[in-house]
Amino acid sequence: MGLLPVAVAVAVFCLLVDLTHQLQCWAAHYPPDPVPLPGLGNRLQVEFQNMTYSFYKVRDIDMAVAQVPVTPSYRQWIVDKASGWTGTSDSKRKKGLAFSPKAILNQAVCNVIASLIYVCCFKCSDPALIRKMDLLEDSVKEDSGLMPQDRRVWRKQVTCGQGQALRVPQKVWDLKLVPKALLALVDELLTEHRRTPDPARPPGDLSDVFLAEVEQAKGNPESSFSDENLCLVAADLFKAGMATTSTTLGWTLLLMIVGIRGRGRYQNLCSNLSMGLLPVAVAVAIFLLLVDLMHRRQRWAARYPPGPMPVPGLGNLLQVDFQNMAYSCYKLRNRFGDVFSLQLAWKPVVVVNGLQAVREALVNHSEDTADRPPMPIYEHLGLRQNSTGRVVMAPYGPAWREQRRFSVSTLRNFGLGKKSLEQWVTKEASCLCAAFANQDGRAFSPNTLLSQAVCNVIASLIYARRFEYDDPALIRMMDLLEDSLKEDSGLMPQVLNAVPMLLRIPGVAEKALPGQKALLALIDELLTEHKMTHDPNQPPRDLTDVFLTEVEKAKGNPESSFNDENLRMVVTDLFTAGMATTSTTLAWALLLMILHPDVQRRVHQEIDEVIGEGARMPFTNAVIHEVQRFGDIIPMSVPHMTSRDTEVQGFLIPKGTTIITNLSSVLKDETVWEKPFRFHPEHFLDTEGRFVKFEAFMPFSAGRRACLGEPLARMELFLFFTCLLQCFSFSVPEGQPQPSDYGVPYFLVSPSPYQLCAVSR
Known part of the structure; x- marks a missing residue:
């Protein structure tokens, strides 16, 4: 009796694989045909030594005589x-x-x-x-x-x-x-x-x-x-x-x-053919089951984390909601504990939850878990997994360390942590306030303006360029970035990464991630335009100029990671990672201000008393940190991979296993936070009103792969937020219902769509 679910699961898997190879059969006006077997198609239903017998079952053959003109x-x-x-x-x-x-x-x-x-x-x-x-x-x-x-x-x-x-x-x-x-x-x-x-x-x-x-x-x-x-x-x-x-x-x-003679031979042959398909179907099912068991053998190892029973072929793909994975992991954590395993098709995954387990994995075993798993879908977009130029998704090693050091040092040289960059961000914040003031107190959605302002900060560091808010190129970039973030969520990218053979079907990768493909093309255009104005004899204007100078120095050195391909990948990572996260956090901040007017009044009061000195603005600082904690914009972080056998919370995680760190379980850990599911700035204030930060606050992750743009993000959040709150009072538009504080679950959790009114103070 226990084999029946297995047989059904195998049949479903075979059907899914076969359907991907029959895409053209679903086109409009495509001729009908007999139902093919998974993988084999109609090959066993046709006798190629006497095909007319086989075709007779499908349709009576009408023979037509073709007249050939002869002189x-x-x-x-x-x-x-x-x-x-x-x-x-x-x-x-x-x-x-x-x-x-x-x-x-x-x-x-x-x-x-x-x-x-x-x-x-x-x-x-x-x-x-x-x-x-x-x-x-x-x-x-x-x-x-x-x-x-x-x-x-x-x-x-x-x-x-x-x-x-x-x-x-x-x-x-x-x-x-x-x-x-x-x-x-x-x-x-x-x-x-x-x-x-x-x-x-x-x-x-x-x-x-x-x-x-x-x-x-x-x-x-x-x-x-x-x-x-x-x-x-x-x-x-x-x-x-x-x-x-x-x-x-x-x-x-x-x-x-x-x-x-009669037609009896046709009918007898077709009957014998259909009776012979049952052993073939059973053999195919057994073969697929054996292949699936081979990929699941590490689950039988001693001390391997427990997890839900996977379906043959598909694993746990249908048991996890990838558009709201934090909630799926919350339910699985209640069943299996802080460390549990998943099987995504044939890809083993371990999910780590809770402050203690996450710190043990990312901090105590920081080098063992610093690698990244392969992402085949990005290779078909032109971002090779094994390329050394990627900062976020690059494999852990000397080349990654070289590129990370370059990015951090270059950002510092261009003012990160200095007054020069603060002045640039403050200037952009003034442009943002002017755009808010142009709304004249009418209801509007702030998301687009926030994204454009943050984009200009990143563009100034990478391209030494600022876009006007109505520039078509900037608007197009914002739309493509939003589409690409949505494409990273859902079941399709997980299936393609778990079963990369599906990417060999022409057009699948492009249809699965059209937004990311278009965004990469736009970034290539900007880089090409920038290279045309690069003068190596002049001081570097931005990060791209510094990288191009390093490319010239590295010519003839095959071990160097400085080349044109890696420039494209560094820019792509810094641009996409640096822009969307900060603008989304600011959108959460303004939403929470209109939902909590009492908090907004206290921020106004503190800003009026002393502006620009973070150490003397503990409540404003606490509000910004609480926005990051409550917004929880990257709940599952970026996947890690073990480079050697690693022990976490007593469980043995084999080498090459993908690790997903559930940051949401840390930011909303009930054992750490007084009110984990409510917006409560007092989480970051002691009894005397002084700002305090807990080790459970890790929106930028932790360990060796912690976000390198954390200092820049903190600066932007503080300057944009205080500038906006200094100039405006925000409220829910009159006649509109109070917006929800539930996020829209994608890879990046953004607030539900809302509008506000900005009244000058």
Whole structure:
């Protein structure tokens, strides 16, 4: 009884895999067809040695006769020669005795074809003719069966492109579609034919015409007229023209003496075929089950974390809500504890929850868990997993450390932590306040303006450029970034990363992540434009200039990670990671201000008393930290991977296992926070009103892979937030319901859509 769910799960998995290979069958107006088997299609439902029997079950075959126009002169010529070609005298010698007409019919039709190609006829007893008949018969037999069908499919896939079918010589493809012996015989006849050319007389056969074209095409490499192609054309005409006509004549004589039998053979064959599919289906199910068990063998290891029972083939993919994974992990944590395992298709994953377990994994074993798991879907977008230039998703190693040090030092050189960058952010905050003031107290959504302001800060560091808020390029960039963040969530990216073979289906990766593909193209455009204005003799304007200088220094050093490809990846990581997180946190901050006007009043009061000195603004600082804790914008963080066997909370996590750290379980840990599911700035104030920060506050993660942009993000949050609260009072628009403080669960959790009114103070 326990095997029934397994069999059902295997059947479902096979169906899902097969459906991905049948995408074109779902197109509008695509012809109907019998239901194929998973993986095998209709191959076992068709007998390739007698395909008409198989097709009869699908549809009654209507035979149509095609009339080929024949000139009267050529028709009369065939009639005049027929007695000699068909071996009439030889037939008479049979004197009514039983004999097979097959050889005589083949020889007659062969002579018709030979007259067109060579202007010659063979006698019925000619050894060359008999040898040719034998070779043609063997060739026709070799074309039948399952194996030639597989070879044709493979040959078609390799040699056909853009709808053009190409004929490849036999010396390249040994597929026996035209046997070598037959080609050799045809070549002998053509060689003999070439010895008697007469350019003065008109061409007498196809060979003469073709040879004339060969002479004209000499020196033209694009022409298809060549001696080799003449041999192939002649072989094809012999094979196609002789076998079909002689076989039809054979059927004609047979039907004259026997008549047409019933259709019972068709029905019996189809019934036997369907009965034979059951063992095949069982064998396929057993094979897939064994493959799945092989990928799950590490779950049987001692001290491996517990987890929900995976479905064969799919694992726990259907048991986890990837658009709200924090909630799924919350429920699984209550069942299995702080450390539990998942199986995403054939990919093992361990989820770590709670302050103690997360700190043990990321801090105590920081080097063992600092690696990143492979993400095949990004490779198809042009971001190679093994590239050393990535900062966020790069594998842990010397090249990653080099790029991280470069990014941190360059950001510092351009003012991170200094007054110069603070002045730039303050200037951008003033532009943002002006855009808010232009709303004249009307209801509006602040999300777009916040994203544009933060984007300009990142763009100033990377491109030394500021966009106007109505710039079409900036608006397009914001839209693409929002789309790309949504694409990172959901089931499809998880399935493609867990089963990368699906990415080999043309167009799948592009259709799954069109926003990210377009965003990368836009970043490439900006980099190309920037390179055109780069002057190595001038001081660097931004991070891109510094990187290009390092690229010039590293030329000739194959071990260096400074190259054009890595520049693209560093910029992509810094831009996407640095912009979306800060703007989303600011959107949460303004939402919570209109939902908690008492908190807003206390912030106004503190700002009015002392502005710009964080140490003397403990309540404002506590509010910003509580916004980050309550907003919880990256609940599951970026995945890690173990580089060696690692022990966490008494469980042994094998090398190469993906680790997901549930930061939401830390930021809302009931054992640490007084009111974990409510907005409560007092979490970060002691009894005397002084600012305090707990080790459970880790919105930027922890350990060696902690966010390198944390100092920049803290600066932006403080300056933008205090500037806005200094200039405006925010409230819920009159007549509108109070917005919700529940987030929209994607990879980045943003607040539910809302509007506010900004009134100048």
